[in-house]
Amino acid sequence: MRFHTRKWVKPEDLNPNSTLFGGRLLAWIDEELALYSIIQLENPKIVTKHMSEINFRSSAKQGDIVEIGIDVVKFGKSSLTLTCQVRNMMTREIIITIDSITMVSLGTDGKPKPHGKTQIEYVQDRLTDY
Incomplete structure (x- = not known):
């Protein structure tokens, strides 16, 4: 799992139980x-098509730092299937897991567009020597 982003849980992110609001976490x-x-996929037109079961395993409170991890499961013709895990950096607990998320690449007409990708590309793979 590659962890990409950290979020700091602030007062506006809390639910009435004073823990991280699930809807806020899903938006992140x-x-x-x-x-x-x-x-x-090198395309700014991407939509979320599907999320499998969302498993809330623990929570976070104000001041905690959460980290979002993503892995690629597979490349489709016009889609990318991912898996996600979010963990609480303060307690070391996993907050949420989502086994399968499908993101779809769209063309200018708003319909699925083949992307031609078959593997993960890293920044260093795209950079050329000057």
């Missing part, structure tokens, strides 16, 4: 998945 995850997919 969806944004991170979109950013990751846009970079991997």
